Amino acid sequence: xxxxxxxxxxxxxxxxxxxxxxxxxxxxxxxxxxxxxxxxxxxxxxxxxxxxxxxxxxxxxxxxxxxxxxxxxxxxxxxxxxxxxxxxxxxxxxxxxxxxxxxxxxxxxxxxxxxxxxxxxxxxxxxxxxxxxxxxxxxxxxxxxxxxxxxxxxxxxxxxxxxxxxxxxxxxxxxxxxxxxxxxxxxxxxxxxxxxxxxxxxxxxxxxxxxxxxxxxxxxxxxxxxxxxxxxxxxxxxxxxxxxxxxxxxxxxxxxxxxxxxxxxxxxxxxxxxxxxxxxxxxxxxxxxxxxxxxxxxxxxxxxxxxxxxxxxxxxxxxxxxxxxxxxxxxxxxxxxxxxxxxxxxxxxxxxxxxxxxxxxxxxxxxxxxxxxxxxxxxxxxxxxxxxxxxxxxxxxxxxxxxxxxxxxxxxxxxxxxxxxxxxxxxxxxxxxxxxxxxxxxxxxxxxxxxxxxxxxx
Numbered sequence: 001x002x003x004x005x006x007x008x009x010x011x012x013x014x015x016x017x018x019x020x021x022x023x024x025x026x027x028x029x030x031x032x033x034x035x036x037x038x039x040x041x042x043x044x045x046x047x048x049x050x051x052x053x054x055x056x057x058x059x060x061x062x063x064x065x066x067x068x069x070x071x072x073x074x075x076x077x078x079x080x081x082x083x084x085x086x087x088x089x090x091x092x093x094x095x096x097x098x099x100x101x102x103x104x105x106x107x108x109x110x111x112x113x114x115x116x117x118x119x120x121x122x123x124x125x126x127x128x129x130x131x132x133x134x135x136x137x138x139x140x141x142x143x144x145x146x147x148x149x150x151x152x153x154x155x156x157x158x159x160x161x162x163x164x165x166x167x168x169x170x171x172x173x174x175x176x177x178x179x180x181x182x183x184x185x186x187x188x189x190x191x192x193x194x195x196x197x198x199x200x201x202x203x204x205x206x207x208x209x210x211x212x213x214x215x216x217x218x219x220x221x222x223x224x225x226x227x228x229x230x231x232x233x234x235x236x237x238x239x240x241x242x243x244x245x246x247x248x249x250x251x252x253x254x255x256x257x258x259x260x261x262x263x264x265x266x267x268x269x270x271x272x273x274x275x276x277x278x279x280x281x282x283x284x285x286x287x288x289x290x291x292x293x294x295x296x297x298x299x300x301x302x303x304x305x306x307x308x309x310x311x312x313x314x315x316x317x318x319x320x321x322x323x324x325x326x327x328x329x330x331x332x333x334x335x336x337x338x339x340x341x342x343x344x345x346x347x348x349x350x351x352x353x354x355x356x357x358x359x360x361x362x363x364x365x366x367x368x369x370x371x372x373x374x375x376x377x378x379x380x381x382x383x384x385x386x387x388x389x390x391x392x393x394x395x396x397x398x399x400x401x402x403x404x405x406x407x408x409x410x411x412x413x414x415x416x417x418x419x420x421x422x423x424x425x426x427x428x429x430x431x432x433x434x435x436x437x438x439x440x441x442x443x444x445x446x447x448x449x450x451x452x453x454x455x456x457x458x
Contacts, residue, residue, distance in 0.1 A: 107281030178413030
């Protein structure tokens with residue numbers, strides 16, 4: 001049993017380690033975040049509440065059914081029915097009732113309430129879709145930031161390796177007397193700086209991984225890592241995404257969830273106005289019920305009374321069984337309620353609902369304008385990122401050639417270590433700027449894809 005327990009625990013630990021050490025793709029990150037994000041889960045609850053409201057509105061057409069039971073005791077002076085004299089009495093009365101009421105006509109209020117609740121449910125669905133889109137865009141941004149920091153780390157590590165190699169070459173140059181020993185100390189100092197740069201790059205990479213893991217709502221992310229996709233031809237694969245903003249907007253306005261949500265809210269506001277206007281109209285309902293009672297007179301039980309005809313009799317309460325059998329009664333009827341004056345309450349409700357309709361139209365118009373502004377901004381940022389990336393490629397080519405020339409001169413002792421480090425610094429900076437420009441261009445093009453209804457993929 002101990003061996004079996006050990007094997008099971010080992011397999012469990014291996015499985016958990018494999019789960020933690022897997023490399024996540026962008027699609028996996030987005031899908032996991034959507035499934036576990038707390039804000040989206042809350043919006044799902046709001047959607048479920050809206051579905052309950054739809055069911056409530058539909059069920060309001062059904063008849064209701066209520067039952068009631070009462071028990072009363074009367075004490076003190078009252079008219080004694082057998083004798084006709086006011087005296088102290090103790091009487092109990094039990095009653096039972098069952099009633100039902102069915103709305104037949106409510107001024108179309110119920111129909112409009114059902115339609116409104118359905119529109120609110122669709123709006124809640126679109127609201128959740130908008131949250132998913134925003135989360136996917138945020139995850140894509142964090143994912144690209146990790147890739148950016150990973151490439152910067154590679155550059156830092158390559159520069160550290162190059163500096164260490166230059167230390168060996170400088171030692172050889174010092175031995176043959178081509179350069180002074182001071183340059184050896186300078187290049188060793190540069191190695192120390194490069195080591196610091198590597199540490200900083202590693203820390204930036206870990207922080208970006210932490211930001212991404214936290215956005216995914218991962219409980220454990222000690223071994224969290226992402227898979228580096230094959231970017232291929234950055235220009236060729238993403239240049240098709242840069243379309244005129246008018247073209248993207250004409251497409252986006254027809255399906256973007258934030259626009260659809262406000263359109264549904266505007267229609268819902270119109271239904272609210274119709275619900276308010278139903279208060280002007282009469283309502284008709286059908287009512288039916290059944291009632292029964294039991295009466296017991298404690299004071300007169302067993303007493304003898306004489307009628308006006310001098311006939312004596314003894315009073316006894318009718319039995320419970322006989323009273324329940326004989327006292328029951330049913331009723332059915334129609335009730336018509338005609339509003340005449342309600343202190344202007346309905347009028348003010350209609351005014352408020354009409355103002356809400358106008359306000360929702362303004363909200364819809366503002367959402368459309370905001371969408372167009374966002375697309376315009378995204379388009380201009382994409383164009384700028386494209387030109388920046390193209391310029392950075394030229395800058396890298398030029399600085400690389402300059403660095404190669406400086407390295408050749410340094411190796412034959414024709415230049416100082418300061419000139420060599422200056423050329424190398426310019427080259428590293430241009431490479432870093434190119435990496436940043438590349439991922440910025442990718443992200444900006446993905447934003448345009450996002451507005452154009454295309455899934456975010458790398």
